[in-house]
Structures are given as structure tokens and as C-alpha cells.
Amino acid sequence: xxxxxxxxxxxxxxxxxxxxxNAVIELEKAYEHYKNDPDFVRELNELLANYAGRPSLLYYAxxxxxxxxxxxxxxKREDLNHxxxxxxxxxxxxxxxxxxxxxxxxxxxxGAGQHGVATATAAALLGMECVVFMGEQDTKRQAxxxxxxxxxxxxxxxxxxxxATLKDAVSEAMREWTSRIDDTHYCLGSVMGPHxxxxxxxxxxxVISKEAREQILEYEGRLPDAVxxxxxxxxxxxxxxxNFINDKDVRLIGCxxxxxxxxxxxxxxxxxxxxxxxxxxxxxxxxxxEFGQIAPVYSISAGLDYPGVGPEHAHLHDIGxxxxxxxxxxxxxxxxxxxxxxxxIIPAIESxxxxxxxxxxxxxxxxxxxxxxxxxxxxxxxxxxxxxxxxEDINE
Amino acid sequence: MSNIAKAFEGGKAFxxxxxxxxxxxxxxxxxxxxxxxxxxxxxxxxxxxSDPTAEGPVxxxxxxxxxxxxxTTDKIFDFVRELRKDVSVPLVFMTYANVVFSYGAERFIGTCRQIGIDGLILPDLPxxxxxxxxxxxxxxxxxxxxxxxPTSADxxxxxxxxxxxxxxxxxxxxxxxxxxxxxxxxxxxVSVIRENTSIPCAVGFGISTPEQAKSMxxxxxxxxxxxxxxxxxxxxxxxxxxxxxxxxxxxxxxxR
Numbered sequence: 180x181x182x183x184x185x186x187x188x189x190x191x192x193x194x195x196x197x198x199x200x201n202a203v204i205e206l207e208k209a210y211e212h213y214k215n216d217p218d219f220v221r222e223l224n225e226l227l228a229n230y231a232g233r234p235s236l237l238y239y240a241x242x243x244x245x246x247x248x249x250x251x252x253x254x255k256r257e258d259l260n261h262x263x264x265x266x267x268x269x270x271x272x273x274x275x276x277x278x279x280x281x282x283x284x285x286x287x288x289x290g291a292g293q294h295g296v297a298t299a300t301a302a303a304l305l306g307m308e309c310v311v312f313m314g315e316q317d318t319k320r321q322a323x324x325x326x327x328x329x330x331x332x333x334x335x336x337x338x339x340x341x342x343a344t345l346k347d348a349v350s351e352a353m354r355e356w357t358s359r360i361d362d363t364h365y366c367l368g369s370v371m372g373p374h375x376x377x378x379x380x381x382x383x384x385x386v387i388s389k390e391a392r393e394q395i396l397e398y399e400g401r402l403p404d405a406v407x408x409x410x411x412x413x414x415x416x417x418x419x420x421x422n423f424i425n426d427k428d429v430r431l432i433g434c435x436x437x438x439x440x441x442x443x444x445x446x447x448x449x450x451x452x453x454x455x456x457x458x459x460x461x462x463x464x465x466x467x468x469e470f471g472q473i474a475p476v477y478s479i480s481a482g483l484d485y486p487g488v489g490p491e492h493a494h495l496h497d498i499g500x501x502x503x504x505x506x507x508x509x510x511x512x513x514x515x516x517x518x519x520x521x522x523x524i525i526p527a528i529e530s531x532x533x534x535x536x537x538x539x540x541x542x543x544x545x546x547x548x549x550x551x552x553x554x555x556x557x558x559x560x561x562x563x564x565x566x567x568x569x570x571e572d573i574n575e
Numbered sequence: 576m577s578n579i580a581k582a583f584e585g586g587k588a589f590x591x592x593x594x595x596x597x598x599x600x601x602x603x604x605x606x607x608x609x610x611x612x613x614x615x616x617x618x619x620x621x622x623x624x625s626d627p628t629a630e631g632p633v634x635x636x637x638x639x640x641x642x643x644x645x646x647t648t649d650k651i652f653d654f655v656r657e658l659r660k661d662v663s664v665p666l667v668f669m670t671y672a673n674v675v676f677s678y679g680a681e682r683f684i685g686t687c688r689q690i691g692i693d694g695l696i697l698p699d700l701p702x703x704x705x706x707x708x709x710x711x712x713x714x715x716x717x718x719x720x721x722x723x724x725p726t727s728a729d730x731x732x733x734x735x736x737x738x739x740x741x742x743x744x745x746x747x748x749x750x751x752x753x754x755x756x757x758x759x760x761x762x763x764x765v766s767v768i769r770e771n772t773s774i775p776c777a778v779g780f781g782i783s784t785p786e787q788a789k790s791m792x793x794x795x796x797x798x799x800x801x802x803x804x805x806x807x808x809x810x811x812x813x814x815x816x817x818x819x820x821x822x823x824x825x826x827x828x829x830x831r
Contacts, residue, residue, distance in 0.1 A: 184703065194672050194699045196629050197734075198724040198745060340635055341626060350628045357629070358749030360726060457672040457699070457707075458626065470648045471677025472625040 185374020188497050190490035193373040195353075195460045202360045207375040209280045214382065219279065226271045230304065231261045233268075233386065237394035237551070243521045250404065250544035252537060255391050255553045257415060258526065264556030265387060265415040266297035270366060272383035274301035277364035284308040284363045288352040290317055290345035290411065291482035291529065292324025293556050294368030299333035301366075309333035312351045314344040317481045324560055342475045345411070345485045349459055369412025370489035373460030377489050384418025391551055392422045399549060405430040405540065408553040409532040410503065411447070411483035413492045415555035420501060430502065432540075433492060434532040436478035437505035447476035449488040450496050450503035458486075463493040479508040479568065482529040482556075510535040512568055515558060527556035528565065578665040578693040579617065579718050579740040583775040588616035588797030589788070589827040590777055591804050591819075592669065594637035595620050596646030600654045602813050609820030611664045614827035619696065619799065622651055622670035629698035631752030633802040636809060648678055652686055659691040667694035667720065667740075675708060684711045694718035694740045702734050712739070723768065723776075724748075725759040735771035742768055742776040744795060752802045754781030761794045785829030792830040800826060 185191045193203060213219040227233040236256040244252045257265035274285060285302050287309070289295030295311035302309035311328055315337040318325050328335050341347040349372075356365040370377045370384070388406070395403055406423055408416035410433035423429040435448035446452055449464050456465040458473060466474040466486040478484045488503075495501035511528055514535035519525045526534055530553070537552045544550070558565075566573045582588050591610050595603050603620075610618055623641040627634065655666065668687065675683045675697065687695065695717055700707060705719060712719040718740025723731050725748055735742060744764055746757045761778055768776050778791045779799030788798045807822060808815040 193701060193703050195701060196698050196724070196745075197701050197722045197730075198726050198748060200701050200703070200724075200730060201726050201728060340632075346626065350626050353628050354631075354750045360748065454677070457676050459628070460699075462676075465673075467673070467677060469677075471673040471675075472642065473673070 185378065187491040187494035190461065190463045190493040191374055191377060192462050193460060194457050194462065195373045196357060198357045199360070202356070203373055203375065205280070210276060210375055210379050213276055213279055219275065223272055223275055226275070227268065227386065231267045231271060232259065234390040235259055237391055237398070239398070240522050243518065246521055247538060247541040249541040249546065250548035250550045251546070252541055253395065253403070253549065253551045254524070255387060255419065255551055257387060258530070258554045258557035262297045262300050263559070264293040264297065264527065265384060265418060266294040266368060267300065268386055268418065269368065269380050269383040269414060270294070270297040270301045273364065273366045273379065274305050274307065277366065278305050278307065280364065282362055282364040285366045286310045286312070286352050286355050286363055287366045287368060288345065288348035289313050289368065290348065290484055291480065291527070292317070292321040292328065292560065293482060295333070295335070296324055296327050296331070298366050299328040299331035302333060303331045310336060310355070312336050312338050312348040312355065314342070314348050315339050316343040317345065320481050320564055321560055345481065346473065369414040370417045370491060371412040371459060371461060371487060377461065377491055380414050381417045381421060381491060384414050385421040387415065387418035387553060388420060388422035391419065395549065395551065402426050402429055403549040403551045404544065405432055405550045407432045407434065407533045407537050407550060409434045409483060409529045409555060410488060410492060411436065411485045411529065412487070413489035415553055417489060417491055419553040424500060431495065431500065432536060433501055433503045434506045434536045435503055436480050436483035436532060437507045438477040438479070440507055441505045445477035447478040447484050447486065448505040449486060450492070451505045461490045463490045464488050479511065480528045480532065482527070483532065504536055506532040506535045512565055514538055515561070515565055524554065525558035526554045527558045528561040530555045531558070577716065577718055577740060579667070582617035582665045583741065583796050585616070587792040587830040588777060589614060589823065589830060590617045590619060590797050590799040591615050591823050592619040592621060592799065592801035593808070594623055594634065594641050594805060595651045595654060596623060596641035596644050597637040597805070597808055598640055598812050599644050600646060600650060602815065604654065604658060605816035606808070606819050607658060607662060609816045610823050611662055613820045613824040615664060615823050616797065617665040617667065619667055619669045619801070620655070622648060622668055622674055624671040624674055627671060629750055631750040631802060633805050633809070634751050637805045648674060652690055655690045655692060665693045666691065667696055668692055669696040672697050672699050672707065680708050680711045684708065684715050684717050687717045688715040692717060694720050696720045696743060698722065702730065723764060731764060731767045732771045735768045738772055738774055741774055741797070742772070743799065744776050744778045746778050746780045746782065746791070751780055753783035757781050757787065757791070761791060765794045785825055788826050789829045798830055
């Protein structure tokens with residue numbers, strides 16, 4: 180029988196070097212204590228309200244709805260949070276927790292740079308040192324975010340090992356944590372890695388669905404028919420799903436980055452193309468070859484360009500509670516442009532994957548049906564890359 | 576008695592590491608034979624993994640070279656089968672959990688037994704998760720090696736009580752790689768281990784010189800060296816068997 184701790188069905192666990200075991204045990208104890216500590220909860224809620232700008236809007240996208248001609252579409256506007264994405268929800272929680280634990284230094288991995296920027300922001304606010312690991316390839320794709328992190332006082336370390344993308348940034352952050360545990364908290368950005376991270380990050384992101392559920396009940400007097408979010412590691416998706424999991428009539432749909440298509444090798448659609456494996460501290464689905472070597476994955480979106488998926492998503496897939504659908508680069512770029520023109524909202528290219536699927540689904544549903552799409556982040560960071568995708572070279 | 580116990584019978588054990596297939600399996604075969612001829616008591620054979628999170632840059636490099644050379648788990652099994660025709664020194668595999676899991680625990684560990692692999696070191700499989708593979712390892716008499724780290728603190732006793740083969744003491748925080756100094760109080764870790772088990776313990780991570788090996792061997796039953804050897808292989812490529820053999824000889828003599 181495998182360790183039941185931190186399991187979601189068969190997934191999850193703590194597959195990490197012995198050197199880190201006491202650090203995750205200490206983190207789990209601290210989290211179990213502080214999550215019920217009234218002072219901690221009050222401080223975090225104050226930061227979320229007065230610093231991050233919560234609650235985020237649940238916006239009825241009237242023009243988008245009418246243009247698509249089907250179900251009513253609401254957008255959960257995580258892009259309006261301070262720092263421009265949902266990442267701040269988790270980071271404020273973890274940074275505050277780390278501070279209570281006596282840590283003075285935060286390290287983080289980042290793909291698109293959103294989590295790195297959020298961590299650098301929290302570190303600046305709480306007076307902590309910050310080092311962010313970012314794949315060298317991503318530092319080029321997301322140069323603006325590298326500058327933002329430096330502006331906020333963080334050190335950005337370009338990672339050149341492996342494919343020089345998000346998975347390598349995670350590996351390097353883990354290596355760094357192994358060498359410096361005493362004063363350092365690894366502020367993991369997604370619902371992945373060893374227990375207790377998938378649970379901690381999910382709890383901090385669950386505010387998305389807690390608000391969305393209350394908001395839709397207020398506006399429509401009923402629950403939505405579907406909730407759609409993009410999935411890389413899966414933090415905004417689990418946050419969007421969590422408070423609807425027990426509402427069996429609400430379809431939960433995670434949109435994976437299919438890159439150039441799930442029938443090609445240039446994809447990052449883990450649930451659709453991967454197999455169960457053990458990597459980065461967890462058992463879950465991973466893109467890998469027949470001998471268990473982790474596959475180099477590809478997506479236009481640096482934030483979804485990861486060969487694994489959080490263990491709770493793997494479990495929701497196994498039990499059939501959530502659906503995971505692939506969305507290609509082309510579809511995401513079309514949706515990026517479509518939402519910009521229809522609603523005047525430029526979504527992150529990650530979030531555009533969710534919009535793309537909503538564009539397919541909404542027209543197939545009756546007009547009295549309701550869809551909530553989580554816009555996990557804003558798309559300013561992506562403008563130069565999308566322009567390049569369309570063959571236009573612009574200076575940032 | 577397991578084959579691994581025999582490695583520690585003739586005094587302090589010297590345990591070198593090599594990544595299989597770096598730069599190719601023919602060279603690895605020559606290196607292993609040279610290691611055995613020069614006094615290696617037990618040899619760690621690394622099965623390369625695409626994302627070795629416990630390794631520093633030197634062994635990461637070996638993993639990349641081996642995988643880009645086309646080595647696979649199956650090719651390594653065939654290589655060990657061939658090696659076992661004339662090499663009797665105890666051998667253990669060092670790799671990552673996914674390499675075993677993806678092959679199928681039963682199939683992987685059963686093959687280890689069949690080809691003469693005596694143990695398995697998986698740095699991303701801590702005590703809490705060892706049941707993933709331990710029952711199968713015990714069924715096939717392949718020792719699943721436990722690691723104890725400077726941060727293990729009160730976990731050391733629990734880990735030692737349940738350990739098979741030998742205990743791998745991680746000398747320092749961080750990843751594999753040579754270090755100028757080892758500051759952990761190894762003697763204290765060893766005394767906790769001694770109170771809880773009679774199986775031998777060997778120290779690894781950061782050891783690269785005869786002086787360090789000699790110093791560590793005062794406390795432990797064996798000394799493990801990886802990066803310093805892999806660095807020579809990176810330097811000499813297909814001609815590395817002789818310089819690696821010479822190095823093993825020097826290190827073994829230092830701890831005699």
C-alpha cells in the first residue's frame with residue numbers, strides 16, 4: 180500500500196529526496212496550524228481585498244454571448260487582480276505562511292513569468308529576498324516579465340538545462356531548495372509537486388470558485404452549466420472547479436495546450452497524451468517516452484508548456500468528474516484576438532485556451548444555459564509574441 | 576548474506592559511480608572492468624534520466640550525453656547481462672523512480688534479479704513512498720537502498736531500522752557534485768544509524784579527493800564517489816577507462 184498522505188486517488192504523494200522531507204513535513208504542520216489561525220486568515224483576507232483587489236469581477240460578456248449565439252458566457256476576471264493574474268492568490272498565502280514560519284527568502288519557478296512576478300511582488304511587500312528560476316527560452320519569450328521581476332527587486336536566474344522551459348525551472352528551484360532550506364521557502368506556483376503543495380495551492384486558489392459560485396447565484400439565481408479554465412499545472416483550473424466539484428450538474432472542463440496538435444510531438448496536452456508516472460515529487464500524468472524519460476513538450480504559451488499536470492486533476496479525470504480537452508496554438512491565438520475585439524479584453528494566451536473552447540461549446544448550447552470561463556491573466560505580456568506569430572515584428 | 580554485504584567485508588569499501596552509456600556502453604563496460612580491477616568494492620551504475628533533480632551539473636551532463644547517445648533501460652539490461660559474464664563485484668542501479676515505475680516495478684526489479692543487479696538507489700523515493708517498490712524488491716532479493724541526509728534529524732533512526740543492503744549517507748545539503756569541504760557531522764549521523772541497524776553505511780555527495788575519502792572513511796564503512804569520476808569521463812570520453820581506473824586505485828588506497 181502506498182503512502183496515503185496527500186493522495187488524490189492513486190495520484191499525488193511525496194516523491195522527493197530525503198534532504199527535503201523534513202522541509203515539507205514542517206510546511207505541512209505550519210499550514211495545518213495557520214489555515215485555522217484567525218489572525219492569519221484575517222491578514223490574508225485583508226491582503227486579498229486591499230492589495231490584490233478581490234473579489235474579482237464575474238462579468239457577463241453580452242457581446243461575446245450574442246456573437247456566438249448560444250449559452251450565456253460569464254468571465255471570471257482574474258486578469259484584473261494586482262500583478263495581472265490569478266497567481267497572486269496563492270503567492271500572498273504562501274508568502275505570508277513562509278513569513279510566519281520564520282523564512283526570509285522565497286524561491287520560485289516561473290513559465291510565462293506571471294508566478295515569478297507575483298512572487299517578486301509579495302517578497303517586495305513583505306520584505307523578503309526573492310530568487311526566480313525561469314527557463315532561458317522563456318526569458319526570451321517573456322522579456323517584459325523578466326524586467327518586471329528585476330524591477331520588483333528579485334533576482335532572475337535563467338535556466339539552461341534540459342529544454343530551458345518551465346519543467347527545467349521547477350527542477351532547478353527544487354535543486355536550489357535542497358541546498359538551502361533553513362531560511363528559504365519554495366513558493367511553488369501550481370497545484371503540483373510533493374504534498375502538501377497541491378493542497379495548499381488549491382486551497383489558496385479556491386477563492387476563485389468560492390466567489391464565482393456566490394456571484395452566479397446572485398446574478399442568475401442558479402449554478403452554471405459549465406466552468407471552463409486552462410490547465411498547465413492546473414492552479415487556476417482547480418481554483419475555478421473546487422467549489423463546484425460537489426455540484427454534479429456543473430460540467431468542469433480543463434483546456435490543455437495541444438500546441439501544434441495532439442497527434443504531433445509538439446504538444447503539452449498531458450492528460451490527453453500522457454501516461455501515469457512519477458516526477459517532480461508527485462504521481463500523476465506525464466508526457467514521457469516508453470522508458471519513462473520525460474518528453475520535451477511544446478506550446479505557444481510558456482505558462483502551459485509543462486509535461487505534467489497536478490495530481491488532483493489527474494484524479495478528477497480518472498473518476499470522470501472533469502473533462503480535459505486539447506486546444507491548439509492556432510485556436511488559442513484566434514481566441515486571443517476574438518476576445519480582444521469582441522469584449523475589449525485582452526486575455527493571457529494561457530487563458531485564451533479556455534476562451535477558445537468556450538467559443539466551440541457555447542454555440543452548441545441553448546441560450547438559457549450558462550458558462551463561466553476563467554480569464555486567468557491579462558494578455559499584455561503576450562502581445563509581442565502573438566504579433567510575431569502573425570508575422571509582425573514589433574518592439575516591446 | 577546479500578552480495579552487497581560482501582562488498583563491506585574486506586575493510587572500508589570504495590564505491591564508484593558511472594552513468595551507463597556516457598559516452599557509449601562500450602566505454603562504460605571498459606570503465607566498470609577497470610574499476611573492478613583497481614579495487615572498487617561495489618559499483619553504482621546510473622541509468623540516465625531526462626530530468627535528474629538530485630544531480631548537480633556534472634552528472635546532469637552525463638545523463639544528457641548518455642540519452643542523446645541513444646541508451647535505453649533495455650540496452651542497459653543487455654549490457655549488464657554481458658558484463659556479468661566476467662565481473663563479479665556487487666552492482667547496484669542508481670536511477671529515478673519514473674524509470675522503474677514506467678518499466679513496471681515487477682518487470683524492472685525481476686529483470687534486475689535475473690541479470691545480477693544487487694540493489695537499487697532511487698533518490699526521489701523517500702521513506703514515506705518506499706512501499707511503491709519495496710515489496711517487489713524484497714520478493715526478488717534486490718536491496719532497496721535507503722538514504723539519510725543531514726536534514727533527516729529524528730527520521731534517521733526510523734529509516735535505519737527498516738533499511739536493506741547498506742545505508743547511503745548524503746554528506747551535504749544540495750545536489751551531487753564535488754565540494755571543497757564537508758561540514759556535516761557525519762560521526763553523529765553514523766552513531767544514530769549504528770544504534771538502529773547493523774547494516775553498513777557509506778557516505779556520498781561531494782567527495783572527490785583521497786584526503787576527503789580518508790577522512791570520511793573514519794566514520795563510515797564506505798565512501799561513494801560520482802561527480803569526480805564523471806568529470807574524468809567528460810574529459811577523456813572513449814579513452815576514460817585508464818584514467819578512471821587510476822583514480823579508483825588512488826581512492827581505494829587512501830581508505831585501506
